[in-house]
Amino acid sequence: MKIKLICLSLALMAISCKKETPKYNSYTEYPSITETDLWPEYSHSETTFKLWSPAAEEVNLLFYDKGDGGEATSTKSLERNAEGLWQTTVKGDLHGQYYTYQVKADGQWLEETPGIYAQAVGVNGMRAMVVDLNKTNPDSWNNDKGPAIDKPNEAIIYELHVRDITIDKSSGSSHPGKFIGLVEKGTNGPGSVKTGIDHIAELGATHVHLLPSFDNYSIKEDQLDSPQFNWGYDPQNYNVPEGSFSTDPFNAEVRIKEFKQMVKGFHDNGIGVILDVVYNHTGRTENSNFNLEAPGYYYRQWEDGKWSDASACGNETASDRPMMRKFIIESILYWAKEYHLDGFRFDLMGIHDIETMNAVAEAVKKVNPNIFIYGEGWTAGDSPLPEPSRALKKYTYEMPLISAFSDDLRDGLKGSVFEDKDTGFVSGKAGMEESIKFGVVGSIEHPQIDYKAVNYSDAAWATEPWQAVSYVSCNENHTIYDKLKISKPETSEEDIIAMDKLANAIVLTSQGMSFLHAGAELLRTKGGEHNSYNLPDSVNKIDWNWKVNSKPVFDYYKNLIQLRKNHPAFFMPTGEMVRKHLAFFETEPGIVAYTISDNANGDSWKDILVIYNANEEEISFDAPGEWNIVVKGDTFNEKGIEKVKGTVKVPRLSMLVGFRN
Numbered sequence: 001m002k003i004k005l006i007c008l009s010l011a012l013m014a015i016s017c018k019k020e021t022p023k024y025n026s027y028t029e030y031p032s033i034t035e036t037d038l039w040p041e042y043s044h045s046e047t048t049f050k051l052w053s054p055a056a057e058e059v060n061l062l063f064y065d066k067g068d069g070g071e072a073t074s075t076k077s078l079e080r081n082a083e084g085l086w087q088t089t090v091k092g093d094l095h096g097q098y099y100t101y102q103v104k105a106d107g108q109w110l111e112e113t114p115g116i117y118a119q120a121v122g123v124n125g126m127r128a129m130v131v132d133l134n135k136t137n138p139d140s141w142n143n144d145k146g147p148a149i150d151k152p153n154e155a156i157i158y159e160l161h162v163r164d165i166t167i168d169k170s171s172g173s174s175h176p177g178k179f180i181g182l183v184e185k186g187t188n189g190p191g192s193v194k195t196g197i198d199h200i201a202e203l204g205a206t207h208v209h210l211l212p213s214f215d216n217y218s219i220k221e222d223q224l225d226s227p228q229f230n231w232g233y234d235p236q237n238y239n240v241p242e243g244s245f246s247t248d249p250f251n252a253e254v255r256i257k258e259f260k261q262m263v264k265g266f267h268d269n270g271i272g273v274i275l276d277v278v279y280n281h282t283g284r285t286e287n288s289n290f291n292l293e294a295p296g297y298y299y300r301q302w303e304d305g306k307w308s309d310a311s312a313c314g315n316e317t318a319s320d321r322p323m324m325r326k327f328i329i330e331s332i333l334y335w336a337k338e339y340h341l342d343g344f345r346f347d348l349m350g351i352h353d354i355e356t357m358n359a360v361a362e363a364v365k366k367v368n369p370n371i372f373i374y375g376e377g378w379t380a381g382d383s384p385l386p387e388p389s390r391a392l393k394k395y396t397y398e399m400p401l402i403s404a405f406s407d408d409l410r411d412g413l414k415g416s417v418f419e420d421k422d423t424g425f426v427s428g429k430a431g432m433e434e435s436i437k438f439g440v441v442g443s444i445e446h447p448q449i450d451y452k453a454v455n456y457s458d459a460a461w462a463t464e465p466w467q468a469v470s471y472v473s474c475n476e477n478h479t480i481y482d483k484l485k486i487s488k489p490e491t492s493e494e495d496i497i498a499m500d501k502l503a504n505a506i507v508l509t510s511q512g513m514s515f516l517h518a519g520a521e522l523l524r525t526k527g528g529e530h531n532s533y534n535l536p537d538s539v540n541k542i543d544w545n546w547k548v549n550s551k552p553v554f555d556y557y558k559n560l561i562q563l564r565k566n567h568p569a570f571f572m573p574t575g576e577m578v579r580k581h582l583a584f585f586e587t588e589p590g591i592v593a594y595t596i597s598d599n600a601n602g603d604s605w606k607d608i609l610v611i612y613n614a615n616e617e618e619i620s621f622d623a624p625g626e627w628n629i630v631v632k633g634d635t636f637n638e639k640g641i642e643k644v645k646g647t648v649k650v651p652r653l654s655m656l657v658g659f660r661n
Contacts, residue, residue: 048087170544
């Protein structure tokens with residue numbers, strides 16, 4: 001009897017000593033430990049595991065021998081402190097040890113999760129792995145650095161999916177569809193044309209923009225023998241590279257090392273690397289890694305408790321909540337520091353709040369002043385976040401270190417992406433001139449623009465020209481070639497090509513940040529598909545026969561890029577400078593013309609004349625004074641093609657550039 005009483009007494013003491021889970025009435029009552037380091041802390045002698053989950057009743061840490069399959073070899077309980085932080089320290093060198101967390105909430109054990117701060121994962125991303133990150137560094141990694149730029153509009157961005165550029169046999173790649181395949185030197189296609197990184201360098205792009213390359217839900221990494229494709233906008237593990245782009249997704253270290261090798265390969269060729277990031281939503285909701293840690297907290301909900309869905313993907317994250325803001329900032333900093341990235345493109349940036357986006361930009365600039373950030377200044381649906389707090393395009397002026405895509409210029413050039421038959425300036429639509437002028441100045445305030453005639457914006461939204469991303473096509477919607485073919489079905493191939501070249505000639509001579517969709521320089525087609533996010537390689541691949549068949553187009557793009565690089569007047573750093581030096585002519589329909597005067601931004605040319613002729617006939621344009629013509633039709637010659645005085649003849653569907661000193 002005495003023994004039973006002692007046992008009962010000990011049991012009661014254990015219960016009384018156990019910390020009870022606090023009751024919270026709302027997520028705003030959760031303790032925010034924004035200054036606490038939540039990353040796994042590895043050393044050769046011990047590893048500390050941490051997880052923030054204020055409403056959890058218990059948290060277990062499970063260890064596994066492999067990244068998939070098999071039962072847990074041991075389980076350890078984490079200890080909770082008053083701020084909702086659960087942690088434990090395990091002795092020994094745990095590099096290579098796989099693990100998961102499991103949270104008990106509302107009396108139920110949730111699914112296991114690798115944890116949102118996982119830095120390495122096994123195949124399919126379901127288990128984390130303790131990693132000595134120093135072992136994943138390529139040779140000379142400590143000396144690696146990307147290109148230095150003063151302002152983002154010095155960059156010429158080439159947007160690509162890791163798989164597309166090397167997956168076709170015509171690429172000649174030894175590692176098709178892989179990180180390391182992207183930077184394989186010396187690859188050739190039909191007719192010995194340069195492919196892969198040699199092609200990108202030959203074209204002259206300064207930065208590559210990689211579609212989401214972190215671990216996603218869609219691709220089954222243990223089934224890579226089966227055809228699979230996805231753009232990757234369905235995040236699973238934010239801080240780990242996608243395994244299907246590595247040579248061995250079963251070995252957690254390989255994807256990390258090969259991503260770094262890819263970055264270094266680009267850097268060694270003077271090319272920066274930008275990562276497309278998708279913090280606005282997750283690929284799953286109820287059983288996402290966020291919800292398996294702190295159910296509900298990381299997402300926005302409507303007043304009735306339903307998930308809000310401004311992403312049109314089933315959920316939207318709550319960047320305005322302190323711990324989500326912390327996660328976004330620290331995740332971006334992790335990629336910037338650990339992987340040496342040079343920029344970040346935010347998917348559906350308008351879902352995030354302005355305060356978070358400004359905090360992200362300020363943080364990365366402290367790490368590397370050459371890093372720049374841009375994003376989609378819109379949402380795909382409504383949100384509980386108040387509209388004035390959203391990082392929307394029209395509020396870009398409130399985000400002084402951030403750029404936004406100019407859909408004004410994009411659709412002004414070729415027609416609405418939502419209406420297949422709609423046309424734009426280069427394809428003959430009337431009334432697009434002010435939208436083009438707005439794009440030329442980088443969406444800033446300029447006295448010669450009639451903002452009421454701009455297609456989407458009735459006012460300037462950028463303070464500085466580099467805050468606008470100038471583009472006509474990207475991975476979403478039709479390629480520029482397909483859009484022109486679909487919207488102008490009766491037009492000759494010759495004219496479609498002329499319109500294509502004119503569209504990106506305008507992009508590359510505009511003051512904003514230049515952005516090209518990979519393959520535009522090769523008349524890339526997806527067979528008319530406008531949403532190829534999960535379509536096969538046969539639709540998404542770049543066929544290097546296009547480079548042989550479209551050599552004059554490639555040369556035109558290459559020359560355009562070189563022209564821009566040679567003449568800083570095309571990327572002035574401030575709105576004040578643009579207003580001082582750039583002046584438009586009054587023109588007839590289908591024509592936009594302007595001068596850039598007085599050696600703008602230190603340019604070697606004193607005055608520059610630029611004329612865009614979207615008409616289907618040659619025009620004669622009155623341009624006072626004498627001009628050395630350097631771009632006319634397909635001909636580029638910076639030493640001068642011809643000299644003209646007073647009247648300039650501009651070929652149909654083309655750009656003309658002249659200068660004088």
